[in-house]
Amino acid sequence: MEVRTVKRIAHCGGWLGGVIVALAGLAPCTHAEYMVLQSGQRIHVMSYERVGDTLRLTVSGGSLEISAYQLIRVDPEDTFLPAKIQRLDVPYANFISESAHAHGVAPELVASVIAVESNFNPNAVSWRYARGLMQLMPQTAARFGVTKIFDPQQNIDAGTRYLKELLVRYNGDLSLTLAAYNAGPDRVEQYRAVPPYRETRDYVRRVTEKFHASYRAANQIVNLQ
Numbered sequence: 714m715e716v717r718t719v720k721r722i723a724h725c726g727g728w729l730g731g732v733i734v735a736l737a738g739l740a741p742c743t744h745a746e747y748m749v750l751q752s753g754q755r756i757h758v759m760s761y762e763r764v765g766d767t768l769r770l771t772v773s774g775g776s777l778e779i780s781a782y783q784l785i786r787v788d789p790e791d792t793f794l795p796a797k798i799q800r801l802d803v804p805y806a807n808f809i810s811e812s813a814h815a816h817g818v819a820p821e822l823v824a825s826v827i828a829v830e831s832n833f834n835p836n837a838v839s840w841r842y843a844r845g846l847m848q849l850m851p852q853t854a855a856r857f858g859v860t861k862i863f864d865p866q867q868n869i870d871a872g873t874r875y876l877k878e879l880l881v882r883y884n885g886d887l888s889l890t891l892a893a894y895n896a897g898p899d900r901v902e903q904y905r906a907v908p909p910y911r912e913t914r915d916y917v918r919r920v921t922e923k924f925h926a927s928y929r930a931a932n933q934i935v936n937l938q
Contacts, residue, residue, distance in 0.1 A: 747788040752887035812873040825923035847872025
């Protein structure tokens with residue numbers, strides 16, 4: 714098993730085309746970099762260690778492991794510009810962009826979740842009593858301090874925070890994050906994968922397709938911290 718450790722990495726990045734073996738060609742460098750994942754997240758990395766198909770990343774305040782196949786490219790720190798709030802051509806675009814920027818989630822992902830969850834209907838109620846644009850369960854809304862669950866701004870902000878929580882929990886794995894948002898983290902833990910429910914698998918597929926159709930990685934500011 715090949716293990717390669719780079720103490721510091723930067724300015725050696727570029728498009729990797731999803732082929733993680735290209736990381737073996739990175740030489741030791743003098744600055745940190747941003748690793749961009751398929752989910753749209755950017756992880757500010759100080760160093761990494763590759764063990765087979767796993768990347769162990771050292772970030773500010775700790776470390777984490779991700780599947781090597783989640784990585785799509787590496788951005789040098791010195792060329793990373795502060796992101797402007799993304800303009801989206803969807804209802805409630807301002808609320809979506811503000812919450813996405815504040816909590817470190819791709820705005821296109823938030824918009825894609827809303828599109829599938831409620832089709833942008835702020836008064837939507839599911840048969841499970843999930844409510845509002847991001848279909849929050851009452852207990853989830855309460856946990857994030859929501860006082861008016863049908864209020865678009867409060868609903869979007871809480872839903873975005875919940876998405877961020879799940880993205881961190883599953884180390885940026887978009888499929889597991891969406892499965893947990895739909896079926897609950899307990900079901901994902903039970904199966905250690907996307908649960909074999911037709912509704913959940915269809916949900917993951919639909920949100921992922923919408924997200925990939927609209928996502929432009931270069932415009933995002935996202936991290937796991």
